[in-house]
Amino acid sequence: MRVLVVEDERRLAVALQRGLQSEGFSVDVAHDGPQGLWLATEHDYDLIVLDIMLPGLNGYRVCAKLRAAGNESGILMLTAKDGEYDEAEALDTGADDFLSKPFSYLVLVARLRALGRRTGRRRPQVMRFGDLLIDPARHSCSRGGTEIRLTAREFAVLEYLARRSGEVVSKRDILEQVWDSAFDGDPNVVEVHVSAVRRKIDAPYGRTALETVRGAGYRLAADGG
Numbered sequence: 489m490r491v492l493v494v495e496d497e498r499r500l501a502v503a504l505q506r507g508l509q510s511e512g513f514s515v516d517v518a519h520d521g522p523q524g525l526w527l528a529t530e531h532d533y534d535l536i537v538l539d540i541m542l543p544g545l546n547g548y549r550v551c552a553k554l555r556a557a558g559n560e561s562g563i564l565m566l567t568a569k570d571g572e573y574d575e576a577e578a579l580d581t582g583a584d585d586f587l588s589k590p591f592s593y594l595v596l597v598a599r600l601r602a603l604g605r606r607t608g609r610r611r612p613q614v615m616r617f618g619d620l621l622i623d624p625a626r627h628s629c630s631r632g633g634t635e636i637r638l639t640a641r642e643f644a645v646l647e648y649l650a651r652r653s654g655e656v657v658s659k660r661d662i663l664e665q666v667w668d669s670a671f672d673g674d675p676n677v678v679e680v681h682v683s684a685v686r687r688k689i690d691a692p693y694g695r696t697a698l699e700t701v702r703g704a705g706y707r708l709a710a711d712g713g
Contacts, residue, residue, distance in 0.1 A: 489534035489604050489624075490514045490665055494524030494550065495566065496542050504537065504596075511597055512627070512640030514666050521545025528554055531664075533561045535600055540567040540578065548581045555582035562603040566591070615650045618712025620689060620697055622650050629689065636688050641666065645681045646689070649698070649708040658705040682706055 491513045495501040498519060505515045516531070518524035521542040528536060528550075536554075540547035551563055564585045565578040575586045585603055587596060605625050615622045619632040624647055629636045638646065644666045649657055659678045667677075686698045690713060697713030700706055 489600075490516075490532065491535045491537065491600070492516050492518065492524065492527055492531070492533045492561075493537045494518045494521070494528075494542065494547070495537070495539045496520060497539075507593060508597070508600075509667075510640070512644050513600075514644060514664075519543075521547070521550050525550050525553060528559060528561065529557065534604055535562045535564065537596075537600070538563055538565050538583070540565055540574070548577060551578070551581045551583055562600075562606070564596075564599060564603060615653075616712075617650065617653060617697060617708065617710060620695075620712040622647060631689060631693050631695075638685065638688060642681055642685050642688070645678070646685050646698075646708075649706060653708045654710040656701045656704045656707045661705070 491508055493501055493504050493508075493515060495504065495517070496519050501517045501519060505517050508515045516527055516533075518527050521544040523544075524536075524538065524542070525545060527533075538547045538551060542550070547565055547567070551565070554561070554563070562585075563583045564587060565583040566587055566589060567574055567578070578586045584606070585599055587599065615624075621630045623629070627640075627643060629638055629643065629646065645662060648662060648665050659675055662678045662682075663675060666681075682698065682700070689695070690697055695713035697709045698706065699709065
């Protein structure tokens, strides 16, 4: 899932970004309200971790503007405040969940996964491509009933291609969705991960579900190859 973290405490924002990336999330970060609102408007995020006390535009107003614009991303609000009125205001402005600082990182991740399952963005729980099954909620993949073990990043690559099955997806799109929009490393990391996924979901079964379209990108066959 793609996550936007809007948090003005830079050390906390960086820690959340690194931690969530290690869990297989693709994470972008904003440090003030206007930047967070702009990113959430320009990009398609599954989940938004939104601090309430933000410079420029507070979290309540960011949330309200997103909901007024029809944005359906799952929103988890963070605040240093504690009290039922703050929680009620967060939920009334359109947030889906609420967590007070200081919080447990494990609880944050669990709530994000639960929120992702609840909101769903009208996506199917299990995606089927022939005998290839991909279950985002369980973070699992199987072929012909045989479980296939993928790393968190490999699964994120496969899930994104699956959501756009039949389409040619560029390397840049994969970088922005699975890594983050500010990624400045070697873009060949995409090729490395696609090759690893292909070795696991296709090669052992004599299939060709994951195709390379020369000069354009990659495509997951809708029929599972």
